[in-house]
Every structure is written in C-alpha cells, then in structure tokens.
Amino acid sequence: MRANQRITELAGLRGVHAAFQWLHLQEQRLLAWQMEMLRIPAPPYKEEQRAAWVRDRFAELGLEQIQIDAEGNVLGELPGKVRNGPITMLSAHLDTIFPDEMLPEPRLEEGRVYAPGAADNVAGLTGLLAVAAAMKAAQLIPGHTILFAANVGEEAEGNLRGMRHLFFRSEYAGRIRSTICLEGAGTENVVVGAIGSRRLQATVTGPGGHSWTEAGAPNPIVVLSKAIAAMERIELPRQPRTTWNIGRIEGGMSVTSVPERASCLIDLRSVDIDQLISLEVQVHRALEDAVLEANDDAGDRRLSLQVATIGDRPAGALSKEAALLETIHAVDRHLRLRTELRIGSTDANVPLALGREAIAVGAGGIAGGIHTHGEWFDPAGRELALRRVLLILLDAAR
C-alpha cells in the first residue's frame, strides 16, 4: 500500500483519534513533566538522576521490559503484534551541555519555560513521554514493537555514547530497523543527513617561569594564539559546508608567570568526510607550525604540543529511497506541514553512518537561545508536532 493511503487509514483509526485526544487534553501534564525534569541536572556523564526519574515515568505509563542499560540509557518497550521481529526506536537524549552548578531554577512565565535545556532536550524527553502516554491511554498496539529510549551522551563530550551502545553492544543492536530521534523544538524540521564532526583538545606546555627573570621563555598562550590566528586563514568551502570553532580556551596561572600550559577546544564539522579530514590536517599543521617556530631558538626551554581527540561523529545520510522518508512526506502532507529537510549533528548520526534508517525531528513548540543560559521554550503548537511524531512512529512500526 502506498504511504499516503496508509497514513489516511492510520489517521482514521479510533485508537489514533483517542491518542490525539489525549495529546489535546494533557498539555498541562506535559508542562509539569518538563518543569520537573528541568530541576534534575543531567550534564554529560552525570545523567543518572534524570534517568531514574524517566524510568519511574516509563513504569507508571505501563511500558514493558523497562531497564537502565549498561551505558545508562533508559529503555522501555511497547510490544507490537509481532513481538520478536525488528524494532522501531523513538529516542530523546537525557543530557544537557550545562554543568550542574550553573543551573538556575527553571521559570514558567506566561506559558513560556525559561531554563538551560528547556528545549534541548527536555522538550524532546517530554515528547517521548507524551507519545508513550498517548499510545498507552489509547491502547494502541503497533505492528512491531516500539522501543522508547531516553539515552545518554548526545551532547559534546558525550560523543553519542548512548547511541553507540544501543547500535553496537546492546541486546537490541541488530533489531533496530528505524530510529526517530526527538531533538529540541520545532514541527516541520527533519534531519536526514548527519554532519560529521571531529572535536580536538590542543594543549601546549612549556617550562614556564617568572615573568621578569624568565622573560623571553616561550609562552604557551602566545603560541596557541598564533596557531588560532593561523587557523583563521584556512580557506573553507561553502559547499560542501565545512566549519570550525574554538569553543573554549584556558591556560596560565597569574599575571606575573610565564604560563606552563595553554589549551583550547576545537570543533570541526563538515557534511563531507574528505573536507573534514583536510580541515583537521590543516588545523594540526597550524598548531605544529606555531610550536616549531617557538622552539626554533628556544634552546632547552622547549614547548610541546598534545592534540587529543575528544569527539568523533560519523557522517551519513538517509537514502532517497528510504521507507522512513516516504513516511515523513506522507505524514506531512496529511497534516499540511511543509517538510523542512536538514542536516545536523544528532543521535541519528550513529544509525545513519551504519546505513540504517534514522531521522531526527522536533518535539514541537518554539524555542530560542539553545545552548545558552538564556534558553527558552514555548509549547505553542506542540500538539501538532506530537501528532506528527505519533503517525510517523506508527507507520514506521507497521
């Protein structure tokens, strides 16, 4: 059966109506879940507390086979008519980029949520719970089993560890046929291509010394700055889009010391793997050249350079023939949404790089200030986005 026809039939089912009705009536509950989750910090590698909270919700909603796996992902099944076949996964990442000591109390003002992580990804987690709750309330039974996953390690140094575990080591690894990742706000967006990224920490170290008596000793901060200035001169192609960023720099000790150490964090991204490699080589060269130049007449007061890889995300793309893409288009036509195809760096990178079907979509509402302390989320329009997710999920799990 063609996708358009399948979606029309799905949308006509009494159970689907009941699930839509649940979503229509329960926005206050969703907002309450969102505020509760925002009070539980979940920085990279410290997602346990929020994971435990989500596990308790999974249990309340009546999901089955609930567990927190070896990596820290919270998993729960909604069994399909076929129980042991392939699985469709709906996921949302638990982690935020914010260290917990920086977390202010979330505020709700005129229906808008103000909190770091309000959209990315507590809106995604709220969508995950909402879809599970609506399906259970409506007693919907999918064709194949749906795995609900609140996974760890999407942001920054988490380096997709939660997804990697699910696709490489977990008991579900071979069974996940398609993956839908809920990522932040938005209704019409869909990520179908994975931006590859490499994240580096470059550290320059040296003997240091007193700023007066050791004046002239090679200075790691100066040398690192020269390397960064040289990176500025690297020519990047617009197409395929390739970018770099210095996201953090630190080093030194006091105004009267030649520093012993300086380091920075570098994010390199491209939709094209060859461009990514080329950029990384040029960044390495800029760092090495700056250190070599400083060491040229430094005698035994030499500097050294270490470059550590702190992140490595594969590139990949959803095939134009993918069943999931056909589903998305049919659902969006049915809901009169214009599909905005995008590329991104999300949990979907892992399955996409493996050639599996995966997308990332917004969990509804609008948002701003993502990855800043001014992040906000407005649930206006969330219901429509969650209907979309529900239809995509049911068709993918048919």
Ligand SMILES: [Zn+2]
């Ligand atoms: Zn995110």
